[in-house]
Amino acid sequence: MPILSIDGLEKIFSSANRKEKVLKGINLEITKGEITALTGASGSGKSTLLTIAAGLQKSTAGTIIFQNEALTDMNPRQVRAIRAKKFGFVFQHAHLVPFLTVQEQLELMMDTAELKWSKDRRNEEIKSILDLVDMWGHRDSYPGTLSGGGKQRVAIARAVVHKPEMLFADEPTASLDSKRSMEVMKLLRTLSRERNITVLMVTHEEETLEYADTIVQMKDGVIGKE
Numbered sequence: 187m188p189i190l191s192i193d194g195l196e197k198i199f200s201s202a203n204r205k206e207k208v209l210k211g212i213n214l215e216i217t218k219g220e221i222t223a224l225t226g227a228s229g230s231g232k233s234t235l236l237t238i239a240a241g242l243q244k245s246t247a248g249t250i251i252f253q254n255e256a257l258t259d260m261n262p263r264q265v266r267a268i269r270a271k272k273f274g275f276v277f278q279h280a281h282l283v284p285f286l287t288v289q290e291q292l293e294l295m296m297d298t299a300e301l302k303w304s305k306d307r308r309n310e311e312i313k314s315i316l317d318l319v320d321m322w323g324h325r326d327s328y329p330g331t332l333s334g335g336g337k338q339r340v341a342i343a344r345a346v347v348h349k350p351e352m353l354f355a356d357e358p359t360a361s362l363d364s365k366r367s368m369e370v371m372k373l374l375r376t377l378s379r380e381r382n383i384t385v386l387m388v389t390h391e392e393e394t395l396e397y398a399d400t401i402v403q404m405k406d407g408v409i410g411k412e
């Protein structure tokens with residue numbers, strides 16, 4: 187049974203003089219614990235699909251079912267609660283808060299998810315995820331002192347420290363060189379395998395696709411045939 191089902195999804199962007207149908211009836215099932223990669227030409231609708239699936243923007247038509255509940259029928263407060271507690275996000279740039287240490291970035295995320303964990307539990311989870319991304323030694327560092335790859339590993343740790351069900355990643359390796367990109371992809375695979383986190387990612391980099399369990403090719407707002 188899929189963790190996320192997308193059925194007949196459409197998105198139209200309208201402005202005063204123009205209407206553009208960017209998603210033209212997307213049907214997609216995301217399997218729990220897998221890495222699904224959305225790929226395809228620039229402008230094919232990958233980021234639009236990812237952000238709608240993640241509840242970051244609304245669709246024009248269609249349904250999205252997450253763990254048996256229709257995200258598309260929820261009010262904004264309900265969607266926000268799912269996003270904060272069950273989803274994690276990583277983008278092309280790490281978007282770390284410049285005046286917080288690595289550990290404080292993670293604590294902020296746990297506060298946002300309103301976790302009822304004890305101080306000891308919080309510390310254990312922070313240690314465990316920073317060990318996994320090989321950044322425990324940098325827990326007291328500020329983002330400005332970290333390398334690009336280091337920042338992105340912290341961003342991934344922050345995205346999953348609250349133990350979300352799904353991680354949405356929009357071009358997570360696009361600002362990294364090839365070696366660092368592969369490290370990030372290995373990390374995403376470890377998260378999916380060891381922590382059973384389902385990953386939906388957008389990528390246009392061919393070499394990252396070997397880490398995906400399922401590759402979804404998009405073309406002009408529809409899912410193309412492989």
Ligand SMILES: Nc1ncnc2c1ncn2[C@@H]1O[C@H](COP(=O)(O)OP(=O)(O)OP(=O)(O)O)[C@@H](O)[C@H]1O
Nearest residue numbers: 199206208226227228229230231232233234235390
């Ligand atoms: N907020 C918006 N308002 C109007 N048009 C938009 C908006 N967001 C995206 N679009 C348009 O929708 C189309 C699809 O954009 P989207 O970013 O989803 O594509 P993409 O496949 O992720 O492309 P890329 O690989 O370049 O990021 C593009 O033509 C884009 O200009």
